[in-house]
Amino acid sequence: MLSKNNPIQRNQLAMITLDQLVPENHLVRKMEAMLTFAAMNLKKMAN
Secondary structure (H helix, E strand, O other): OOOOOOHHHHOOOOOOOHHHHOOOOOHHHHHHHHHHHHHHHHHHHHO
16 A cells, blocks of 8 residues: 555556456457447548
């Protein structure tokens, strides 16, 4: 836990990504896949 009495802990950093936080079968991942697919189709149609 961070506290005013221990400055060492306040200087530590944790790097995480959304991929680490969102489970594989979560609705957000399905939506992301559909949006990515739709964006690729739009790019194809524009060319």
